[in-house]
Amino acid sequence: MKDRKVIESWLTDMDGVLVHEGQPVRGAPEFVNRMKQSGKPFLILTNNSIYTPRDLQARLARMGFDVPESAIWTSGLATAQFLADQRPGGTAYVIGEAGLTTAMHAVGYVLTDFAPDYVVLGETRTYSFEAITKAIRLINGGARFICTNPDPTGPSVDGDLPAAGSVAAMISKATGVKPYFVGKPNPMMMRSALNTIKAHSESTAMIGDRMDTDVLCGLEAGLETILVLTGISTQAEADRYPYRPSRVVNSVADLIPEL
Template identity: 75%
Template sequence: MSTRKPIESWLTDMDGVLIHEGTPIPGADAFLTGLKESGKPFLVLTNNSIYTPRDLHARLTRMGLHVPVGNIWTSALATAKFLDDQRPGGTAYVIGEAGLTTALHDVGYVLTDHDPDYVVLGETRTYSFEALTKAIRLINGGARFICTNPDQTGPSPEGVLPAAGSVAALITKATGKDPYFVGKPNPLMMRAGLNVIGAHSETSAMIGDRMDTDVLAGLESGMETFLVLTGLTTLPDIDRYPFRPSRVVDSIADLVAEI
């Protein structure tokens, strides 16, 4: 096997790696502190499109984890960047929260339900039948279908919640149109994030708790990959996949010395 170059920049998932159900995972603070002291570029990523980076910064700060706003990269930001590249100044009908609508406004998109260029589906805790019906009719009328991420479920203190991927499947069933998913495991989100911090995949690493999104996205982006066992993927799960992470560690605490 070829020897990889030293890691000069880090990307890490948030839920299951740094926090779990609103509580910091032991070692997360030391890891983030080490990154900031090292001066190495880094990003905290999330497929969740509900919150803006400013919102997430505030939430993490309340937990004792200090991540600058500019070091947070969401599927909503990646989606806005993608649409701005594809069709600058376009229009979209959006099902989602402030994280997504703010990101689209910031790139100059107009949000409308009148003949939009795109229907953009993101995460929300209040999916409405009326909004989904409108999205289906707009897609049938020619709007292109975009979804921020393919996650079928998301975590909550009460248990799993249906996520954007599950709702996208409903729309697909009704329209016959598959969405383009921007978030992980699409390497587009990773490469756009690397560009934000001026990093290169050959000298970057991705840390995640899911084989099917985090590790796969890192692998397909050409990065070194670390799987932590503090989230969804368990040790027996790994052999079920046709690919493997570069390394498996118990938690983020085991990577502090790697910085």
């Protein structure tokens, strides 16, 4: 791999990198503390749009992480920012939880099911057939289709759950309209995160546990990419992809000496 600049800012995925199945990854709280002490800007990213940054801050605190609310960046925030840039003061019919609806309100959007500019699909643990039917009819009526992230499943202590990507596929099948996905692996997620902490891609590293989202997204945004083996992708699986991370480490604990 080509020589890169010294890392001056960090982006890191959350599930599979810092936490796994509701427990902190070994060395992860220490890694986050060291990032804070270094004074370098950082953001913790998640494709999950269910929770607000404040919710996630509290969840992480219960697992031993001390992070400010401002250091958490979700696909819900990225989606709201994207729509505010595209159509300021617009309207949307939203399927999702507080992490998405709060972000949409914060950028000045009106949430409505009357001729909205957009249908915005996010994560929820209670997808409603009625809400999905309404989304289909609104899209058929001309609303633009946005989805926070393409993940087909999400983790839970009981196993995988259907996620936004799977529901988006159902809506697309019914309408013939494909959504625009804002979250990873869209590099839009990376660029919005970089802008939030005023960082430059050439001196920023993205840490993730998935080759098909974290590494791909970081690569396409021009970041150094670091795959950790504490989540989804294994070394053997990583070797089968046509692209490579900048490097592979066992866990974020291995990165502490660099901070």
